[in-house]
Amino acid sequence: MFWTSYALAALALLLAWPVPVLLSRAKWPARSPFTAMVLWQAIALAGGLSMIGAMLTWGLEPLGDNLIDGLQGLWHILVDRAPASTLGLVHVFALSAAALLSVHLVFTLWLTYYRILRGRRRHRDMLNLLSSPSADTPATLVIQHPTPVAYCLPGGARSVTVLSDGLLNMLSPQELSAVLTHERAHLVQHHHLLLWAFAAWRAALPWLPTSLLAQRSVNELIEMLADDQALQQVDREVLVRAVAIVGSGTQPSDASSGNPEHRVPAESPMPLGGPDNLEPLSTAGRLSRLLTPRPPLPYYLRVGILVLAILLLAVPTTLLVAPGLLD
Template sequence: MELTALGLLVLGLLLAEPVSRALSAAHWPARDPVGALLFWQAVGLAGGLALLGSGVVYGLAPLGPTLSDAVPNAVDALAEGELGLRLGLTHVLALLAALALALRLVGVLVAVTVRTLRARRRHRDLLDLLGTPWPAAPGARVLDHPVPVAYCLPGLRSRLVLSAGVLDALDPPGVRAVLAHERTHLRERHDLVVLPFVAWGATAPFVRGMVCAQLAVAALIEMRADDVAASRVEPAQLTGALRAMGGAAPAAALSSFTDALDRRLHRIAAPPPPLPLGVRVFVRLAALALVAVPTAALLLS
């Protein structure tokens, strides 16, 4: 079991740092945002399983040749008050480290989720008070504000929001492009896709790879929404709408925002060729295999 624990630890560390950093800098995800999002989710899930599993497997190694044998023995030893006596110091420390990591991951995820849900509820209440339903787009609300702004508020009672400035600045195709983009976020629940990575990045902000994962996933969901919107209207209409929206950014906006918008505009105007079908299938199979590796190691160790 010690070798299995070592392998899981190495896998988890690789996924958390060099693999995440390299994947965030790769060019192929822009050619297959859906596949890349699936692969990122596999990286996060496999990395978490590997890091947590390594501590558990190593910590319980003295109690049995396999994890399925060691767990019942650990329960019995704990009930008898002898768990610490039957484990060495390093094994106890490994279990405590796994427990601390699990509590940290779950605690941050719960805290981020609760904070997000509360903010959405307050925001939704304000929108219902200040926004005006727009009959031309069921479910959309218009805010009386001259700056062109559009966004969605996801959740069970989602909201799609446009400012009056959007309707003044954009022609009907541009408005349709904006609506298609935001509705893609709502329909595909991109908020749930990005939320674990927000928590992951907050869990260990000193690990650059985990922060890169959060930024890369956020960029990919925008690519995906852009692709859907570009399939509903002419790409030029979408880029024109994004320019109008981006032009409303404050002068103090970070240069990274402008750089990200420029990259999106260039990708819409000159879309990269999609990955060949065989490669897209391989990406999805690789994501499945990546999750299967630590799962199988834990079940068979």
Template sequence: MLLAAIVLAILTVALAWPVPILLANASWPNRAPGAALALWQSIALAGGLSMIGAFLTWGLIPFGDTLPSALASLVDHLLSGTLPEATGFGHLIALTAAILLGTHLLLNLAMTFVRSERQRRRHHQLVQLLSQPLPDRPGTRVIEHAAPVAYCLPGATRSITVLSAGMLKLLQPDELRGVIAHEKAHLSQQHHMVLLAFKSWHSALPWFPIANRSENAVALLVEMLADDQARHVVDDITLARAIALVGTAGQFDPAIESLAEATHAEPAAEPDHQFDMVLPRVRRLTGQYPPLPVVARIAVGAAAVALLAAPTAMLLLLS
């Protein structure tokens, strides 16, 4: 139990600080967004499991040599109102931390989901009242707004894609097709559920680098995955031009011969974060981020599986 607690603690520190920082600063995820997203999910799950497991195994050391026997002994002692002689204050703190942390993460995920669903239902109602259907585009609504806006709105029974009138005026028909395909990819690939999980993780542990780095990184990766789906509908340059136009609020000049040059333009208003989300996507579509080799993608997938398997195996070995 002691060795397991130490190993899990080391893994917790690694997955909470250096690993997410290194991954967030790496450039290769732009070349393999699917593999990078799987790695982020593995880091988050393995980090949470390691953290709870480290506290739990340390706290259970006085109660037994295996996890089942230690848990059974803990229940027996709680019912009898006694504790083993070797139980120290640190063990009690660790057990309390494991219970509180696990409860906090689960409740935070549940509350994030409930709040998100409530906001989404209200948003659906407002869109239905304030928008008009786009002809020949089932499930697509248009709101009267001058700024170029496009987003998807998932629903339990019906999902919709929302576009602004400014978007329709700004984009050419092929560019608009690419944007709509991109938004529908978000819906079909359930990206809102992925983002919700990382949003919950961030709100539960905002001081952890894994939490505050992962949310932004994952948001960019799901945009790239949706871009990949849209590439089946329009060519890369058309899609990149649409992204640049929308991301710079129309400041990008379609007459610029090199699309890569346009990505160095200043964003329209405020949008440092928004422009940071646009630039890597345009560079990727214009060939500046070539796809990661298959062998490298397999290695990333193997690393994701190994990270998740490590704390799981450590806990199973104690059974």
């Protein structure tokens, strides 16, 4: 497993720095956000697997030709008290690092989930005091505030969409439908789970700059996916007006013309679940994408990227379990 550990380490380095940087700067994800989302997930999973696998295979190298044989040898040492003379200090260090990193990632994932869940419970308690159910729309709460506000609060069967009465006074029925469809798309497509996973990645590896790039990119992609879902039920002009109204807090005279960057603030107040979404796609970015739509990537490119995502997961898995593949 000597060369396997080096191959996994090289793959981990590629997926930890240059690949995420290049993907975060690419323009094509706006054309096919679902494909880009799958690729980001594959990069995160394959990167973590390669990082842990590199240290694990290095540490188990004296005990077997592959991960399974090595783990069996380690089990005999720990449980059956077999001689550990084949393990050097560097191997023990690598095994300890792999174990600590694995525990750290799992614990951070659980801790992030706990914090998000606690924040949602507090948020829901506040809504119980400050909001009232919508008379016209099920699973929708209305808060009394002049600022236009629209977001969803995940919670399984208790998931709700929250609107302000200031927003309701500004939107036409068609624009309100666009906003509701956008927010419900977040819930139906379980975007809160993606945010949880990438927030945990950032919390676990804050020293890794690409963890922040990944979180920002995923936040932008979920907004694109929700907008695309809304476009299936409302006209593009209606969605553009709704996004402009929510983003600017005013009734624009012509939301579908001119430079959106001069009409709306930089950040959209349409977060996914309030405390869960830290950096949503800017209103200017959403309007620019809606006003100048580009065709999706060709089918063969989308299939190729999805195949690449599968290969990213298959390569480290194969290197770990294949007997002496590179040795």
